[in-house]
Amino acid sequence: MIREIGIGLAGFGTVGAGVFLNLEKNRALLRERIGRDLIVRKIAVKDPSKKRPVSLPPALLAANWRELLDDPAVQVVVELMGGIEEPRELILEAIRRGKIVVTGNKALLAEHGAEIFQLATEKRVPVFYEAAVAGGIPIIKAVREAFVANHFLRVRGIINGTSNYILTRMAESGLDFASALAEAQAAGYAEADPTLDVNGWDAGHKAIILASLAYGFWVPSKDVLVEGIESITPGDIRFAAQLGYTIKLLGFIDACLDGSVEVSVQPSLVPDENILASVRGVFNAIAVRGDVVGDALFYGRGAGQDPTASSVISDLADAAVALEAPRDSFGFIPHALYGKLRPADEVVSPFYLRLGVDDKPGVLARIAGVLGEAGIGISSVIQPETNEGELAALVLMIHDAPRGRVLSALQKIRALDCVHGDPALYRVEAAA
C-alpha cells in the first residue's frame, strides 16, 4: 500500500489551480519517484461562486481556511491565497497544530519571516517556500541545501520577470518604458496593476528572503534600498549599450568585508560579457558566489502557473519525507554569522551617471569639478548623440565610490545652471 499524504490547499488562483492540475497530470510519475501519493483533500477559497478557468471540484470545497486546520487528514497546508493577514494567521496556526506548511507568499515572508520561522523552530514544524522566489528556479533548495558548505560572498538576481521583459523590449526595439509596459500587459507578462513589478518591490521581497537564507537573519524591509525601472529612458539603454553594458534590474545581496550585509534592488549596468546580461524576456536568473563553490548561476521562468506549481510540488515531495523524518530542519536556519545590514549610502560601487546638459564648452569642467571636490573619480566620459527632442546628454562612468557621497555630489551638480532635467544614476556591475 502506497502511503497517502493529505494536502489542504488554501487558494485556487493561478498557482493553486496549477498545483492541483499538475498533481493530477503527473500523479503516476510522482508516485514512482517519491513512493507516496500526494492527495488534495480540501480546497479553501474566498469566493466559491467565482467563475474560474479551472473548475474547483465541489467535493473538495472547504467552508473556509480554518477547516483545513481542523481536518486531521490534512497533514500539509499549502498557502497560495495572496495577501498578508489571513495567510499569516493560517500559517501560524498550522505550525501550532504541527501541520507542515508550504507557501509561495513572498510579501508575507519578507514582512513576517522572523515571526513565522521563530514559531516553526520552536514547534519543530518545517516551512517550505521554494515558489516564493523566482518561480520554477530551485534557488531556495540550492542556497539552503546544495551550497550548505559555503559562506555566501554575494548573490545577484534578475528576480522580476515583468521588469526584465520590459527592459529587454526597450533594448531590442527602442521602445520607451510606457510602450514596453503596455506590450508586456498585452502579452500577459504584466498585471493590470504592475506597481510592485516595476517599482522594484516584488524583487525587494525576494531579495530579503534570499538574504535571510544566505546570511541567517531577516532584514527589515524599511531598511532595504529598492529602486524601480519606471524612469529608465531609451537613451540610457542606448548609451549603456554603446559602452558595452545592458541595463538590468538587479537584486544585490552582498557580504561586505566588515561583516555587514548589503540588501538592495537597483537598476544596474551589467557588462555584456557577464552572463546575466544574456538573460532576456521574462526569464529570471540568480548568480551566487560561494567561498567554496565559486560562481554559479540558475536560470529559468520566474513566474507562471506551471513553473511555480513545479516548485510547490517539489516542496510537497520534501514535506512528504519530512513527515517521517526527525524534525530538526525547518526550512530556515538562523545561523547568525552576520546580522548587520549595511546602510545603502555606505555601499561602494562604480556608477553610471547621465545628465541632461547645455551643449557648450565648460560644462564638463564644472561637473568634473564637483565630483573631484567630493573625491569621486571619473573613469570615462562620453557625450553620446541624442535623438530629436532629447536633452543633450553627458554620460560619466564613476569609479568605486560610496553611494551617499555620489548622491550628495549629484545634488550639487543638479543645482548647476548648465544641468537640466532628471539625471540617471545607476550602479555598475563587474564583468563576472
Next chain:
Amino acid sequence: MIREIGIGLAGFGTVGAGVFLNLEKNRALLRERIGRDLIVRKIAVKDPSKKRPVSLPPALLAANWRELLDDPAVQVVVELMGGIEEPRELILEAIRRGKIVVTGNKALLAEHGAEIFQLATEKRVPVFYEAAVAGGIPIIKAVREAFVANHFLRVRGIINGTSNYILTRMAESGLDFASALAEAQAAGYAEADPTLDVNGWDAGHKAIILASLAYGFWVPSKDVLVEGIESITPGDIRFAAQLGYTIKLLGFIDACLDGSVEVSVQPSLVPDENILASVRGVFNAIAVRGDVVGDALFYGRGAGQDPTASSVISDLADAAVALEAPRDSFGFIPHALYGKLRPADEVVSPFYLRLGVDDKPGVLARIAGVLGEAGIGISSVIQPETNEGELAALVLMIHDAPRGRVLSALQKIRALDCVHGDPALYRVEAAA
C-alpha cells in the same frame, strides 16, 4: 550535545583533500546549518608515503580502504579514489554493511550504476553522487528533487570544462585545437593525458548519469554516440560564427516522441541567442526542459578542488539527515517510464556540413544532387572565404534529417572527385 557524523574518506587526491580542508574551514557554519558535526574519522590512500600538497593527518590514516568498512564509527563512506574496480568493491561492500555512500566517480556510475543502485535499493542504503556530474553545479539534486514534478522533455549540457575552454579559446583567438589544448594544459585546465576530456567520454559518462535520473534507466555506454572535439578546425568555428552560431560540445538527453530516449555527446552549433552559447571558458552549464517547469539552466564550475568539494559536502549534509530518516530514498529511483534507447542513426536534427571542394562551377550541383536523392533538404549554403593553406570550403546547413541518412549521403559525397579532405558534420541546436 551536537551529534557527530563519522566519515571515512577513501582517496586523498585533489577532491578528497578539498573535502577535508573545507570541512575544517567551514566547520562552525556547517554545525549551525545542519545541526551536526561532520567528522572525518579515517582516510584511506593507496600510497601513504606519497608527497601531497595537503598533508594527511597521520592519526587518521587507515591501513587500507577495508578498514573504513570495519570501523563502526564510520557511518558514511566517501569514495574519491578514482579507477573502477576498487571503488566498485568498496561501494558495494559499504552498501552491504549499511553505510551510506557518497561518490564522485562518474566512470564507475556510468558503467556500474545499475548494479550499485539495485543493491542500494535492496539494502535500503542511500547513495549520493552530486560531485559526479558538473562539479559544483547541483544538477543531481535539481533533477532528482527540485524537478520531481516533471517529465523531462530534454536535457542539454556543456558538461566538460576542458573542452569548453579549448573551444572558447579557439573561437576567441583563432587558435587551432593543438595550440588551445597546450594552453589549457599550461593553465591547469587540462590534464597531462586529456584523452577523456577531448574525446567526449568524460561528458559521455555524465550524460549517462543524467539520463538515468531523468528517465529512470541506465543506458549501456557501448550504445551511446560519443564524439570529441579533436577534429574541429578554426575554419569551422569561423564559418559557424558567420552564420550566427558557436560550436560547443553538447550532451544530449532527449525524450523522443515514440517514448525512446536519445543519449549522446556531439560537437554542435549553438545559435548565439541560445544562452548555452554564452557559456565560456571552463564553465559548465546544463539546460533542462520539463513538462511543468519549462526551461531552466544551471551554470557553474564543472571541476576543481573546491567546487567539487562543495558538492561532496552537500551530499554529506543530506547523508546526515538520511541517517535518521526512513530509508526509502536511495538517490536513484528507477521509474522506468521510458526504457528504450533510440539508436543514434535514427535521431533527427538539422546539421552543419562543411566540405573541402574544388573551387569551380558545378560542384554545388553535384553535392546537392546526392542530398536531394536521399531526400535531405538544404536550408542554406555558403562558400566562406578560406585562409591560405585551407581547402576551398563549402558549408551546407541541412534541414531536419535522420543522422544515419545524412551519414550515408555523406559517404557518397566523399566519393565525388570534386570533394577533398575530411568533412565536418555537426548537429545544429535550436535557438531555445
